[in-house]
Amino acid sequence: MNFITQIINGLNAGSIYALVALGYSMVYGIVKLINFAHGDIIMVGAYAVYVVLIMLKLPLWVSVLASMAFCALVGVLIEKLAYSRLLNAGAQRISLLITAIGVSIFLQNLFQLLFSSSAKSVPGFFPEGSVGFGGASVGFGTIITIAATVLVMILLQLLINKTKTGKAMRAVSEDAGAARLMGINTESTIAFTFAIGSALAAVGAVLYMGSYPQITPYMGSMLGLKAFVAAVLGGIGSVPGAMIGGLIMGVAESLTKGYISSNISDAVVFGILIVVLLFKPTGLMGKNVKEKV
Amino acid sequence: MSKKNKLAPYMKKKLISYLINFLLVVAGFVVINVLTTLGVIDRYIAGILTMVCINIILAVSLNLVTGILGQLVLGHAGFMAVGAYTAALFTIHSGLPLEGFGGAITFLLALVLGGLVAALFSVIIGIPALRLKGDYLAIITLGFGEIIRVLILNLDFTGGALGLRNIPGMTTFNWVYILAALTVYIIYSYMLSRHGRAVLAIREDEIAAEAAGIHTTYYKMAAFVMAAFFAGVAGGLYAHYIGVIAPSKFNFNYSVEILVMVVLGGMGSITGSVIAAAVLTILPEALRAFSDYRMLLYSVVLILMMLFRPGGLLGRSELSIAGLGRWIKRMAQRFAAWLRRRKNGEKAPKKDKKSRKKGEVQ
Amino acid sequence: MALLEVKNLGIAFGGLRALKDVQITIDNGEIVGLIGPNGAGKTTVFNLLTDVYLPTEGTIELEGNSIVGKKTYEITQHGIARTFQNIRLFKYLSVIDNVKIAMNSQMKYSGFAAVLRLPSYWKEEQRVEEKARELLRVFDLEQYAETRAANLPYGQQRKLEIARALATDPKVLLLDEPAAGMNPTETLELMETIKLIRDRFKISILLIEHDMSFVMGICERLVVLDYGMIIAAGDPEEVRADPKVIAAYLGGE
Numbered sequence: 001m002n003f004i005t006q007i008i009n010g011l012n013a014g015s016i017y018a019l020v021a022l023g024y025s026m027v028y029g030i031v032k033l034i035n036f037a038h039g040d041i042i043m044v045g046a047y048a049v050y051v052v053l054i055m056l057k058l059p060l061w062v063s064v065l066a067s068m069a070f071c072a073l074v075g076v077l078i079e080k081l082a083y084s085r086l087l088n089a090g091a092q093r094i095s096l097l098i099t100a101i102g103v104s105i106f107l108q109n110l111f112q113l114l115f116s117s118s119a120k121s122v123p124g125f126f127p128e129g130s131v132g133f134g135g136a137s138v139g140f141g142t143i144i145t146i147a148a149t150v151l152v153m154i155l156l157q158l159l160i161n162k163t164k165t166g167k168a169m170r171a172v173s174e175d176a177g178a179a180r181l182m183g184i185n186t187e188s189t190i191a192f193t194f195a196i197g198s199a200l201a202a203v204g205a206v207l208y209m210g211s212y213p214q215i216t217p218y219m220g221s222m223l224g225l226k227a228f229v230a231a232v233l234g235g236i237g238s239v240p241g242a243m244i245g246g247l248i249m250g251v252a253e254s255l256t257k258g259y260i261s262s263n264i265s266d267a268v269v270f271g272i273l274i275v276v277l278l279f280k281p282t283g284l285m286g287k288n289v290k291e292k293v
Numbered sequence: 294m295s296k297k298n299k300l301a302p303y304m305k306k307k308l309i310s311y312l313i314n315f316l317l318v319v320a321g322f323v324v325i326n327v328l329t330t331l332g333v334i335d336r337y338i339a340g341i342l343t344m345v346c347i348n349i350i351l352a353v354s355l356n357l358v359t360g361i362l363g364q365l366v367l368g369h370a371g372f373m374a375v376g377a378y379t380a381a382l383f384t385i386h387s388g389l390p391l392e393g394f395g396g397a398i399t400f401l402l403a404l405v406l407g408g409l410v411a412a413l414f415s416v417i418i419g420i421p422a423l424r425l426k427g428d429y430l431a432i433i434t435l436g437f438g439e440i441i442r443v444l445i446l447n448l449d450f451t452g453g454a455l456g457l458r459n460i461p462g463m464t465t466f467n468w469v470y471i472l473a474a475l476t477v478y479i480i481y482s483y484m485l486s487r488h489g490r491a492v493l494a495i496r497e498d499e500i501a502a503e504a505a506g507i508h509t510t511y512y513k514m515a516a517f518v519m520a521a522f523f524a525g526v527a528g529g530l531y532a533h534y535i536g537v538i539a540p541s542k543f544n545f546n547y548s549v550e551i552l553v554m555v556v557l558g559g560m561g562s563i564t565g566s567v568i569a570a571a572v573l574t575i576l577p578e579a580l581r582a583f584s585d586y587r588m589l590l591y592s593v594v595l596i597l598m599m600l601f602r603p604g605g606l607l608g609r610s611e612l613s614i615a616g617l618g619r620w621i622k623r624m625a626q627r628f629a630a631w632l633r634r635r636k637n638g639e640k641a642p643k644k645d646k647k648s649r650k651k652g653e654v655q
Numbered sequence: 656m657a658l659l660e661v662k663n664l665g666i667a668f669g670g671l672r673a674l675k676d677v678q679i680t681i682d683n684g685e686i687v688g689l690i691g692p693n694g695a696g697k698t699t700v701f702n703l704l705t706d707v708y709l710p711t712e713g714t715i716e717l718e719g720n721s722i723v724g725k726k727t728y729e730i731t732q733h734g735i736a737r738t739f740q741n742i743r744l745f746k747y748l749s750v751i752d753n754v755k756i757a758m759n760s761q762m763k764y765s766g767f768a769a770v771l772r773l774p775s776y777w778k779e780e781q782r783v784e785e786k787a788r789e790l791l792r793v794f795d796l797e798q799y800a801e802t803r804a805a806n807l808p809y810g811q812q813r814k815l816e817i818a819r820a821l822a823t824d825p826k827v828l829l830l831d832e833p834a835a836g837m838n839p840t841e842t843l844e845l846m847e848t849i850k851l852i853r854d855r856f857k858i859s860i861l862l863i864e865h866d867m868s869f870v871m872g873i874c875e876r877l878v879v880l881d882y883g884m885i886i887a888a889g890d891p892e893e894v895r896a897d898p899k900v901i902a903a904y905l906g907g908e
Contacts (some may be wrong), residue, residue, distance in 0.1 A: 033428075033432075036426040040476075082596055082600070085600055086599065086600065091599075091603065092363075092425040092427075092603070093363050094359075094363060094364075094560075095314060095599045095603045096425065096599075097431055098365070098366050098552070098556060098595055098599050099551075099595065099596055099599040099600070101367075101549065101592075101595065102592045102593070102595030102599065103592070103596060104592075105546075105549060105588055105589075105591065105592035105595075106589060106592035106593060106596065108588075109586075109588045109589040109592060110589060113585065113586070113589065118406065134576065172344040199591075200443065219547075225432075225436075228432065232429075248625065252587055264447070266439065266443055267439075267440050267443050267444075270436035270437070270439060271440075272432060273432065273433065273436055274421060274436065277421075277425055277429055277433060278421050278424075280431070281425070297662075324826075335680075365733070399674075446826045478770075479770050480771065482769060482770045483766055483770055485769075486766075486769030486776065486780075487755070487758075487759050487762050487764070487769070487779070487780075487783070488757045488769055489758060489769075490748075490755060490759065491751055491757075491759050492747070493748060493752075494745050494748070494756045497743060497745035497746060497747060497748060498746075500707075500727075500742050501739070501744070501745065503726070503727040503731075503744065504705060504727055504728075504731060504736070504737055504739075504820075505728075505731065505736075505756055505757040505759070505819060505820075505822075505823060506728050506731040506732050506736075506757060506759060506760040506823045507728055507756065507759055507760075508726075508728050509728065515766065582712050589664055604903035609747070
């Protein structure tokens, strides 16, 4: 496999990581919580597509929308049932973390009980065929993935910077107390953020299934972790950072698999995380906030 | 009054309570051994009790760093794995005797070696990891746990995915009981000293602790390394009990199971961890039929505990004889009052829920 | 040689220059007040002295030795202790434990000695218990020894913070608004206590305070900060009459 192909593959995976990383970043930006369960939302999205597309035999676009809506709903539910109570009560970080872990494991095991732990196959739904580029062939699926991600990114930037809701989100990220005093409904802003982040995860799931047509209840954890590393790499809380982080992660992983060994690609992911956290914990584009004494 | 005289009553009170606890531990040991000889405790139950003791060591050591120090660490099973493999490889390859008194020495050496190697790993991991706060520390320890697992999976002498087999079954109930008691004692006595206070101070307010002269990095590392050491010892015990170990056992799920024990028992309560470890080892066995739902249940337990009782069952307090006595007395008083009220036909006074909740803050 | 010598101290946060050219000298046994309007940078000075921030310029010397770049706990062990503007007690620990923790660096027994309960453990614990109680007595807190720190009334919590700082056996005590939130009676009592600990423990004190009667009543020298720079320093009466100081507090003509 030549170099260009590796890079293209990396961009493919990286786009998916970027989409999921966005969810992490947005949630962290607004409530300073690493939503452990976010990776498992991808899994939920994937199974939603499976149910609508394969079991209900509805068209692809219906299943994508249904999945996005369902994931958004699940995201909001998780926030309302598990996190909001702790956030409002000013609970300790460790309680939030443990709750997030609990939600993650709950989702994994719930879906394992519902769908069994064996992998379900989804027939490829991206059009076949490819396009030549720089001496390598780029599948239509890859093009769609990257294009979709870029589109989503642009839409998200517009949302955050040009709409009132986006302004509310930015305000709550800066200072929730002040935002509340300015008349912003922080509860619904937070819920909305979770909804968007989860919907993005659903899109990520769809794109993932296009390239890797097998789903299991545990697919979310490694994916989620890689996306999380991408978010940290790019600077958690930063939207462009999530994109950059995701792409770098994807390419790094692809090059490792291609030139070193696919066994250690997981370890490399963690290695990147460790290096980032040690040398530039705020990531490539993040902001540094020191605790005031 | 000479210094020695002043010291004596302070020491005496503590020594008496140490003696009582020691006698209780010995009594438990004797009772269980007698029951085993009499056949009341068969191999199956003995096996469960052995796992209880191993899990006690795991839970109490995790509690030290997660409950008492307050840093969420997610790679505990990784240290257990290091200890398990080290100890097993030692007994298998060292050529030292495996029977009788010589065997006991070999076993002890293996366990200690397992603990030390796990401790070494924790030092390497701790140097970068402990600089991070909360969320990031948790993720990084998770990462290291996974890296350890991947390493073991890919090295030759560890047997890869199939793991190690035919590990000599040197773990007996007596071994685990004594080591569990020792672990609890060591951690407990460490906590009741200036070092323990320093650790508590770091959890309360790290910045204030530094300002008070506490070398926070040192104490965080000390707690982390101690926890890893005991996890390693527990791993060695486990390996020589089951006889077969593979990397798939020491995964994130297992780390979470131990975390559930700590959370349930009370983050910061050593006795709480002991009780929770016992309950969460026996219960899954008793409810074998529901084993499919176990992790699901655990996750719900985690969430509910965090929502409604984040301190766990015992919070930060310890179960002690004196404490138990006081609790019994309080219950008896309440019962007597209730009887009296019934006799006089009065209504019960309304409990002030608000003030009780405040006092319960963990 | 002065006990604590701060020269040309300055720090910038990005583009914001928080402190510039700050000089402070403290001799043995002095009580010096650091005053100025809100936001002038007084707590920042404390933070620089205790390694919460690293200065971008200037020197800090304690007994002739530079402490810039040393870690907070090292600085405390060298002899500078501080209290915080927002009380930072170990809330769920007992009052006496709060004090004992501050004495940790004066104790020597190792973890092994603790576990084996060697004689050094018993001796040092006994000694620390006595010393802690004695310190609590100075602040009239001994009856609260076993109480959880969070359950103390506010004024007592402030005193406990000072007691805890004192327990580190410092040469210089930095008090950040020690009288904040206290009523006049408590304030007078605190003034007496501070003078007492200065005399009894032979330490120097640098304090930040807004309560002028407190400042005038207890400080032997004043340093006035405004927008990160020193605008006046010296005798309290002279400083109080200085038109620059008045302008800083009242906003000028």
